[in-house]
Amino acid sequence: MPEDIKSKTLPELQEAVRELGLPAFRAGQIYRWLHQSGVASFDEMTNLSKELRARLAERYTIASAAIARKQTSQIDGTAKYLLRLPDGEYVECVLMEYRHGLSICISTQVGCRMGCAFCATGKSGYARDMTASEMLSEVQTVQRDAGRRISNIVLMGMGEPLDNYDNVLRFLRLVSSEEGMNIGMRHISLSTCGLVDRIYQLEKENLQLTLSVSLHAPNDEIRSRTMPINKKWNVETLLKACRSYAASTGRRISFEYAMISGVNDSDACARELASRLEGMLCHVNLIPVNDVTGNSFHKSPAERQERFIAILEKKGIPATVRRTLGSDIDASCGQLRRRMEEEESTYAALRDE
Numbered sequence: 019m020p021e022d023i024k025s026k027t028l029p030e031l032q033e034a035v036r037e038l039g040l041p042a043f044r045a046g047q048i049y050r051w052l053h054q055s056g057v058a059s060f061d062e063m064t065n066l067s068k069e070l071r072a073r074l075a076e077r078y079t080i081a082s083a084a085i086a087r088k089q090t091s092q093i094d095g096t097a098k099y100l101l102r103l104p105d106g107e108y109v110e111c112v113l114m115e116y117r118h119g120l121s122i123c124i125s126t127q128v129g130c131r132m133g134c135a136f137c138a139t140g141k142s143g144y145a146r147d148m149t150a151s152e153m154l155s156e157v158q159t160v161q162r163d164a165g166r167r168i169s170n171i172v173l174m175g176m177g178e179p180l181d182n183y184d185n186v187l188r189f190l191r192l193v194s195s196e197e198g199m200n201i202g203m204r205h206i207s208l209s210t211c212g213l214v215d216r217i218y219q220l221e222k223e224n225l226q227l228t229l230s231v232s233l234h235a236p237n238d239e240i241r242s243r244t245m246p247i248n249k250k251w252n253v254e255t256l257l258k259a260c261r262s263y264a265a266s267t268g269r270r271i272s273f274e275y276a277m278i279s280g281v282n283d284s285d286a287c288a289r290e291l292a293s294r295l296e297g298m299l300c301h302v303n304l305i306p307v308n309d310v311t312g313n314s315f316h317k318s319p320a321e322r323q324e325r326f327i328a329i330l331e332k333k334g335i336p337a338t339v340r341r342t343l344g345s346d347i348d349a350s351c352g353q354l355r356r357r358m359e360e361e362e363s364t365y366a367a368l369r370d371e
């Protein structure tokens with residue numbers, strides 16, 4: 019089996035180059051082709067001899083991601099991509115324009131095992147983890163299509179990043195390396211549904227990224243209704259890990275809270291949330307829940323969101339409503355892949371008839 023060359027760190031590549039009997043500077047050249055130029059084949063590495071390119075091609079593969087579909091919002095230019103991985107699996111990415119530049123939301127797994135009730139990805143099941151090089155390819159493919167540098171990354175697409183911990187950490191190190199894409203940790207956010215053991219592990223890495231935690235409820239009774247993970251690690255255990263993380267890294271935790279009408283958006287919920295977060299270095303991000311076909315969750319009315327924010331702020335918890343981008347193009351991640359799968363199975367059924 020050829021090895022995945024773009025998942026190697028520069029020191030690992032230096033070691034591989036030594037084993038091939040090549041001078042050390044070749045490692046830097048190859049690394050820059052893979053990471054800064056984002057080449058898809060060894061033949062594009064024009065400062066290497068033909069013979070060396072052939073030797074590399076025998077031993078290694080270069081991960082890629084091809085654009086299978088793209089939808090662009092007529093309202094704000096947000097673009098949603100369905101990318102095809104080399105083995106035929108699909109993942110989604112979203113490219114958004116902010117004042118500070120282009121930001122990409124990437125996937126970290128093909129599907130997800132966590133099964134949250136409101137989430138399209140959770141509903142379509144889990145196929146496999148993504149490699150570090152595939153995550154890099156998401157950024158590179160979309161950046162090439164946009165024709166401009168992407169400056170920010172959020173790990174908030176399909177999948178639970180901390181359930182694919184080693185590959186995600188490797189990706190973070192590669193994408194932020196100076197000889198690579200050089201997107202600094204301060205420009206990266208990672209979102210988790212709350213894998214407590216991994217939050218403690220991440221705390222020890224002491225990275226300057228932003229940790230987002232999908233809380234979505236102030237207590238176990240409500241959270242367990244929509245998030246199965248809460249039965250393993252409940253709200254109290256999760257918030258204890260968050261306090262520890264914020265205190266030791268000095269980084270503010272961003273709590274995601276999807277407002278679901280009649281489920282978690284009452285004044286009592288806001289008061290309970292405020293009292294549980296009191297004194298923590300944090301911020302609450304309210305998201306109007308996206309309707310996913312086949313479930314019964316609906317957005318809270320705008321007045322509810324405002325009232326919820328007012329209660330949090332009165333108790334000293336900073337909170338904002340997330341700007342909804344691309345509301346005309348299939349909303350949240352996971353929906354496009356799900357639709358593609360439905361279409362493919364319809365095609366298959368027609369073919370088999």
Ligand code: SAH
Nearest residue numbers: 136137174177178209210211232274307308
């Ligand atoms: N697995 C990680 C990251 C991917 S999900 C996590 O759960 O945090 C990214 C975010 O989208 C999470 O905050 C998730 O709770 C939220 N989300 C999922 N489905 C949603 C929906 N239908 N409406 C609003 N937010 C949703």
Ligand code: SF4
Nearest residue numbers: 130132134137140211
């Ligand atoms: Fe997985 Fe996150 Fe969706 Fe939950 S919300 S199913 S953790 S992707």
